Amino acid sequence: MEIAITDPLPWYLAGPLLGLFVPLMLLLTGKEPGVSSSFRHACAVLPGAKLVTYFRYDVLKDGLWQILFVTGILLGGTLVQFGLGGAGVPLFLPENLTAAGLALLFAGGVLVGFGTRYADGCTSGHTIAGISNLSWPSVVASVCFIVGGTVASLVDRLVFGGLVP
Numbered sequence: 001m002e003i004a005i006t007d008p009l010p011w012y013l014a015g016p017l018l019g020l021f022v023p024l025m026l027l028l029t030g031k032e033p034g035v036s037s038s039f040r041h042a043c044a045v046l047p048g049a050k051l052v053t054y055f056r057y058d059v060l061k062d063g064l065w066q067i068l069f070v071t072g073i074l075l076g077g078t079l080v081q082f083g084l085g086g087a088g089v090p091l092f093l094p095e096n097l098t099a100a101g102l103a104l105l106f107a108g109g110v111l112v113g114f115g116t117r118y119a120d121g122c123t124s125g126h127t128i129a130g131i132s133n134l135s136w137p138s139v140v141a142s143v144c145f146i147v148g149g150t151v152a153s154l155v156d157r158l159v160f161g162g163l164v165p
Contacts, residue, residue, distance in 0.1 A: 022132050031065055032133070034125040038063070038070045039113030 008014065025033050040055070041063035049055040057063075095101055116122040121130065121138070123145045130138020 018128065022129055029065065032129040033069065034121065034129055035066070035070050035073070036116035036122045036125055038066050040117060041067055
């Protein structure tokens with residue numbers, strides 16, 4: 001029997017499952033789920049990284065769990081894509097497989113990685129893990145994410161034809 005996963009889980013299933021995952025991981029491991037620090041861990045293993053004070057720490061002790069967490073996310077997505085009859089969406093769009101496309105993807109990844117470290121977390125980290133820990137800065141950040149996303153969506157619709165005929 002072949003399993004085909006072609007649609008995401010509906011919000012009313014995915015939301016509670018994700019919400020239950022945060023305290024479960026905290027109880028079982030003492031760690032909060034998040035991936036933005038993995039950018040720091042990836043940089044810390046590069047040659048010469050220990051010359052920078054920010055990267056002078058034991059990556060295996062402090063970051064191995066997160067490296068494994070991110071690897072599991074990537075492997076899970078790959079399994080769904082190729083192993084369980086995924087929707088057939090290519091992993092890389094053809095226009096991204098050019099030198100310019102790969103350079104843009106790399107530059108965007110570096111900017112996102114820098115931004116999440118500078119903000120002390122990403123949107124999902126602040127909203128899911130931060131709010132569940134009653135972190136006031138995460139509540140403020142999450143409200144800003146929602147307002148910014150709403151404004152961006154409205155501008156997109158108004159400028160590119162969604163609401164205005």
